[in-house]
Amino acid sequence: xxxxxxxxxxxxxxxxxxxxxxxxxxxxxxxxxxxxxxxxxxxxxxxxxxxxxxxxxxxxxxxxxxxxxxxxxxxxxxxxxxxxxxxxxxxxxxxxxxxxxxxxxxxx
Numbered sequence: 001x002x003x004x005x006x007x008x009x010x011x012x013x014x015x016x017x018x019x020x021x022x023x024x025x026x027x028x029x030x031x032x033x034x035x036x037x038x039x040x041x042x043x044x045x046x047x048x049x050x051x052x053x054x055x056x057x058x059x060x061x062x063x064x065x066x067x068x069x070x071x072x073x074x075x076x077x078x079x080x081x082x083x084x085x086x087x088x089x090x091x092x093x094x095x096x097x098x099x100x101x102x103x104x105x106x107x108x
Contacts, residue, residue, distance in 0.1 A: 013102065
């Protein structure tokens with residue numbers, strides 16, 4: 001399926017993202033990517049996703065979702081927010097984007 005969303009990874013988590021396949025396996029990494037690129041606001045039939053409450057869940061700005069906590073495995077998870085009409089500058093083209101806020105490889 002063609003991606004509907006652009007997936008943005010902050011440079012501080014690039015190495016974590018690069019290690020994702022090695023840490024969780026190709027199948028789970030692909031399922032994560034597919035979810036983010038196509039259906040970030042919907043429940044997953046495969047992974048546990050929690051929408052964070054309180055300050056941790058606050059949107060990063062107008063039109064951003066609350067923070068979603070995606071559990072790839074019992075020891076790997078990622079937090080993300082999505083925006084269905086993101087523009088980089090006033091008057092710019094709108095794009096659907098997902099911003100990966102954190103990736104962690106430790107137990108809760």
